[in-house]
Amino acid sequence: MNKIIIVGAGFAGLQTAKKLANSSFDLTIIDKNNYHLFQPLLYQVATAGLSPADIALPIRNIFRSKKNCKVILDELIGIKPQLNQIITKNNTYFYDFLVIATGSEPSYFGFDQWKNFSPSLKNIKDATSIRAKILKVFERAERVENKNGLDKLMKFVLIGGGPTGVEMAGAIAELSKKVLTKEFTTIDTRTAKIILLEAGPNILSTASHSLSIYAKKTLEKLGVEVKCNTAVQNISEGLVKTNAETIEAETIIWCAGVKASPVKSWINVKTDEMGRVLVNEDLSISDYSNIFIIGDASYVKNKNGKPLPGLAPVAKQEGNFVAEVIKKNIHNAKPPKKFYYKNRGYLATIGRSDAIVDFGWFTLKGRIGWVFWSIIHIYFLIGFRNRLMVFINWLWSYLTFSKGARLITDGK
Ligand SMILES: Cc1cc2nc3c(=O)[nH]c(=O)nc-3n(C[C@H](O)[C@H](O)[C@H](O)COP(=O)(O)OP(=O)(O)OC[C@H]3O[C@@H](n4cnc5c(N)ncnc54)[C@H](O)[C@@H]3O)c2cc1C
Numbered sequence: 001m002n003k004i005i006i007v008g009a010g011f012a013g014l015q016t017a018k019k020l021a022n023s024s025f026d027l028t029i030i031d032k033n034n035y036h037l038f039q040p041l042l043y044q045v046a047t048a049g050l051s052p053a054d055i056a057l058p059i060r061n062i063f064r065s066k067k068n069c070k071v072i073l074d075e076l077i078g079i080k081p082q083l084n085q086i087i088t089k090n091n092t093y094f095y096d097f098l099v100i101a102t103g104s105e106p107s108y109f110g111f112d113q114w115k116n117f118s119p120s121l122k123n124i125k126d127a128t129s130i131r132a133k134i135l136k137v138f139e140r141a142e143r144v145e146n147k148n149g150l151d152k153l154m155k156f157v158l159i160g161g162g163p164t165g166v167e168m169a170g171a172i173a174e175l176s177k178k179v180l181t182k183e184f185t186t187i188d189t190r191t192a193k194i195i196l197l198e199a200g201p202n203i204l205s206t207a208s209h210s211l212s213i214y215a216k217k218t219l220e221k222l223g224v225e226v227k228c229n230t231a232v233q234n235i236s237e238g239l240v241k242t243n244a245e246t247i248e249a250e251t252i253i254w255c256a257g258v259k260a261s262p263v264k265s266w267i268n269v270k271t272d273e274m275g276r277v278l279v280n281e282d283l284s285i286s287d288y289s290n291i292f293i294i295g296d297a298s299y300v301k302n303k304n305g306k307p308l309p310g311l312a313p314v315a316k317q318e319g320n321f322v323a324e325v326i327k328k329n330i331h332n333a334k335p336p337k338k339f340y341y342k343n344r345g346y347l348a349t350i351g352r353s354d355a356i357v358d359f360g361w362f363t364l365k366g367r368i369g370w371v372f373w374s375i376i377h378i379y380f381l382i383g384f385r386n387r388l389m390v391f392i393n394w395l396w397s398y399l400t401f402s403k404g405a406r407l408i409t410d411g412k
Helices: 011-020 038-047 112-115 124-143 149-153 163-179 209-220 311-332 365-381 383-398
Strands: 003-007 026-031 033-036 055-058 069-073 074-080 085-088 092-094 099-100 104-106 156-161 194-197 224-227 232-236 239-240 245-249 251-254 258-260 288-293 346-349 355-358 363-364
Touching: 003 011, 011 026, 011 311, 026 245, 033 038, 038 124, 038 163, 038 346, 038 383, 069 149, 074 099, 099 112, 099 311, 124 149, 124 163, 149 156, 163 194, 163 209, 163 224, 194 232, 209 224, 209 355, 288 311, 346 365, 363 365
Parallel strands: 003 026, 003 099, 026 069, 099 288, 156 194, 156 251, 194 224
Antiparallel strands: 033 055, 074 085, 085 092, 104 258, 232 239, 239 245, 346 355, 355 363
16 A cells, blocks of 8 residues: 655645545654644734634544544654655654644744744644733733833734734734723723834735735724834844834834744755755655645745735645645556646635735625634634634633633643
């Protein structure tokens, strides 16, 4: 029986696995986490809107009824392509076909020391520790007797005006200005200052110019200060130095960049400056037609010659494509030669009831955009329980202005 190994059960790997799960192949899925994570809603965990279990599902549970699927909790550390073998922290495995879908990790553009002062959002641990950091600010402010340091304490700086920065800024604004107001007696939580820094001229630069302007205005209405053309030059404890000023803030969150997972350290491949592997048109790598790299870890161009963005629909479509290539190869049929991406639009939410949706040929914004955004996110969540929980949570917080997951759980 043909052995297929998929490393990484994020959007790309999970999609490949689902397409191959009912076949007669011997399928092994390896992930360093035991769950699949719906990253687009991670910011809601970080801002106390949802609980981690609402947006993650054990991989083992997803494949529980698939007899040809084995799920292994382990971490890839090397590949020996001449031997068709991979090395993990705990074992070695042989394959006939290998799919690497290990995604990306935060990038501080070479200034790795910044991560000590400005955490980023990539996994559940990041989200719960950012949540604790944000909630503790208000608790500390409530205890403070000398109000002099309050300005710095209640200032939140988000670096990077992409979807994560915009969504986090909107959610923190909503938390401080609407949700917490009645629960604190000493401080006025509405005085919290939320600043979004963006190096380029516009936030949400992938969306159309008019939607980007709309997003900026909507954030400003929520009380967020949006500073475009503002490049960060240094970050230290409680300080952000930009090309324009130095900002003192207790909470600084990095939403600015990602790089591919370190595939180059596992196998000799060519990558771009973000570490994304330059793959063939069928997403295999040069010299090894049985190894595929997909999702955020790979560099694939669209019809206009531009690299495809690191988005869930890109990863999922690549997963579908590679499953087809592998199936056809095994059945000695003609595999598809070239991957084409079908644009599935660009979505971002702003606060509790506003969003932008950009499909190029059609756009939505405001409440109708938010309803569309919500339906799409619930639809694409994995697992009925998660869909139901998220729906109930959103409905509850929409009607009551409350956020149920306001737990400080880091024990510090
Ligand atoms: C905060 C945030 C918000 C986002 N919002 C959106 C959005 O609104 N819309 C959108 O389309 N996209 C969004 N994205 C991007 C989207 O989540 C990614 O493009 C997508 O997850 C990429 O899929 P992937 O399968 O390549 O990687 P991932 O989904 O990251 O999955 C990688 C998997 O590989 C595993 N792994 C990594 N290294 C190893 C190893 N060495 N060994 C074993 N397993 C390993 C990981 O545990 C993980 O399960 C967001 C991303 C983040 C971080």
